[in-house]
Amino acid sequence: MSTAITLHNITKRYGDLMAVDDFSLKVERGLIFGLLGPNGAGKTTLIRVLTTLLRPTAGDAVVEGRSVLTEGKEVRRLIGVVPQENNLDRYLTARENLALHARMHGMRPSDYNRTIDELLELTGLSGRQHDFPDTYSGGMQRRLVVARALVHKPRVLFLDEPTTGLDPQSRRAVWDYIQTLRATMTIFLTTHYMDEADLLCDRIVIMDHGRPLVDGNSSQLKEALAHSHLYDLEFRDGADRYEALLRGLPFVESLERSGNLFRLALTGEEALKPLMDAIGSEDIRKICLREPSLEDVFIELTGRKVRE
Amino acid sequence: MFRGAFSIWRRDMLVLRRSLFSELLAVVAYPLTLYLAFGIGLKGYIADVEGVPYALFIAPGLISMTAVNAAFDESAWSMWFHRRVQHTIEEYRVNPITVYDIVVGKIMSGFCQGALKGVAVAVVIFLMTPFRFSFPHLLAYLVFIVFGSMIFSCLGTICGTTVDKPENLGRIQAVVIVPLIFMAGIFFPLSSYPAAILPIVRALPTTAIFEGARQALLRGTVTAGYAAILVVTAAASFALAVWIFNKKIEG
Numbered sequence: 167m168s169t170a171i172t173l174h175n176i177t178k179r180y181g182d183l184m185a186v187d188d189f190s191l192k193v194e195r196g197l198i199f200g201l202l203g204p205n206g207a208g209k210t211t212l213i214r215v216l217t218t219l220l221r222p223t224a225g226d227a228v229v230e231g232r233s234v235l236t237e238g239k240e241v242r243r244l245i246g247v248v249p250q251e252n253n254l255d256r257y258l259t260a261r262e263n264l265a266l267h268a269r270m271h272g273m274r275p276s277d278y279n280r281t282i283d284e285l286l287e288l289t290g291l292s293g294r295q296h297d298f299p300d301t302y303s304g305g306m307q308r309r310l311v312v313a314r315a316l317v318h319k320p321r322v323l324f325l326d327e328p329t330t331g332l333d334p335q336s337r338r339a340v341w342d343y344i345q346t347l348r349a350t351m352t353i354f355l356t357t358h359y360m361d362e363a364d365l366l367c368d369r370i371v372i373m374d375h376g377r378p379l380v381d382g383n384s385s386q387l388k389e390a391l392a393h394s395h396l397y398d399l400e401f402r403d404g405a406d407r408y409e410a411l412l413r414g415l416p417f418v419e420s421l422e423r424s425g426n427l428f429r430l431a432l433t434g435e436e437a438l439k440p441l442m443d444a445i446g447s448e449d450i451r452k453i454c455l456r457e458p459s460l461e462d463v464f465i466e467l468t469g470r471k472v473r474e
Numbered sequence: 475m476f477r478g479a480f481s482i483w484r485r486d487m488l489v490l491r492r493s494l495f496s497e498l499l500a501v502v503a504y505p506l507t508l509y510l511a512f513g514i515g516l517k518g519y520i521a522d523v524e525g526v527p528y529a530l531f532i533a534p535g536l537i538s539m540t541a542v543n544a545a546f547d548e549s550a551w552s553m554w555f556h557r558r559v560q561h562t563i564e565e566y567r568v569n570p571i572t573v574y575d576i577v578v579g580k581i582m583s584g585f586c587q588g589a590l591k592g593v594a595v596a597v598v599i600f601l602m603t604p605f606r607f608s609f610p611h612l613l614a615y616l617v618f619i620v621f622g623s624m625i626f627s628c629l630g631t632i633c634g635t636t637v638d639k640p641e642n643l644g645r646i647q648a649v650v651i652v653p654l655i656f657m658a659g660i661f662f663p664l665s666s667y668p669a670a671i672l673p674i675v676r677a678l679p680t681t682a683i684f685e686g687a688r689q690a691l692l693r694g695t696v697t698a699g700y701a702a703i704l705v706v707t708a709a710a711s712f713a714l715a716v717w718i719f720n721k722k723i724e725g
Binding site for chain 1: 564
């Protein structure tokens, strides 16, 4: 499979802060690639480098064979960008927003009018095309930003947290739309929604502190955590007493409580018998082995501490 | 070439067209009030200035002032708004256009707004007052307006690029732009200045705009010194606007 995006030792420093640290990566053509990480991990900085908005302190990146350092204009001709914040022009109607984008790409009205009609139809905005974006819901605005990024038929689409702030219905509508693009272009997506990455991405890299931590598809990443013995344990009664007991057991690696339900990680399979011996069976409503989720992988790698 | 600049300019003109009437009404009110207050109110006290009737003396300056103020306002506020509020500058920058396209587009828009609003004020003053001029002088006058609007449009672009808080844009206008305009002799002759500071005042680009424009419209003469100041200032402010925009945007 040929390569759509290559990052060669990208470093970006802001004064003393190292936002991206010697990051190298290859993304194959035609994939939906997900870059995950907590706030401040360096995801948006990487996207800004790849979309030529930011010059790296060191290293280079190549998008569809063009260097972001020396062929920025050519790179921009080949990419579509959906930024984290909506940057629609509120003084132009939806259709005018798309037409302005097309003109910037040197398209003629005879070329772009039909494409705009199709995109508005696909995104369900045809009926509101002559309205101003301010009158749209958040989900509609997001769909319009995605449509705008596609007017010139890019070969690589960058989506920076495309569904942040949307209600579940709008998120699903954006996901459905992204799925329809899968066959026609490479999609580079950043998100901190694990369900989004799990559903959409063919390949995922989790990064933190400007560096990649793991790389693989969703199943592979979960598999990496399969050795950790995660259990859900629910009590009928006496949860406070059991919490104190569980916290004192040496083979319980981590413990999370939600009401009467505990989520715990044991040191190994052999710890299950001493656990049962310690807690008895009279108050247990449920105990089951839990398959690790992508979120478990994410938390395991990046920690629980809330980032600023 | 400059495809992006024309796209941005076309967008700005479309937006202007939507609110043209209210824009022109607002822009005409201020200089017309000044003209009526000074030109008519002081007519009985100031018969003429260096042989020119006072109402005639101040009219070219008021038209020029409208044009350059509009050029500054449009460029400064538009650049600030697109950069800080709408973030549309980022959208422009992920398209296959250059930084020059964005700056040139914004300067063209500022210049056109300035020219349009200057013409609107000129027409109103012409229709409502006894102010008259010789039409062949108009071409020479336009040279000064074109360069003046371009300079103020570049200054506006620089301010809109560098200033992050909107209240500071208003402060720059009050502390720098307005004094520069009023010191340039719109309402009084330059000969009123003490001889010691007159060379400094004459070297100001705003003096070149307003005094040069007045001489062009009333006498039909293009003063080479003023024209040279304008050309050099326009070139320097354009280069500075592009450089600053590039530096700021690249982070």
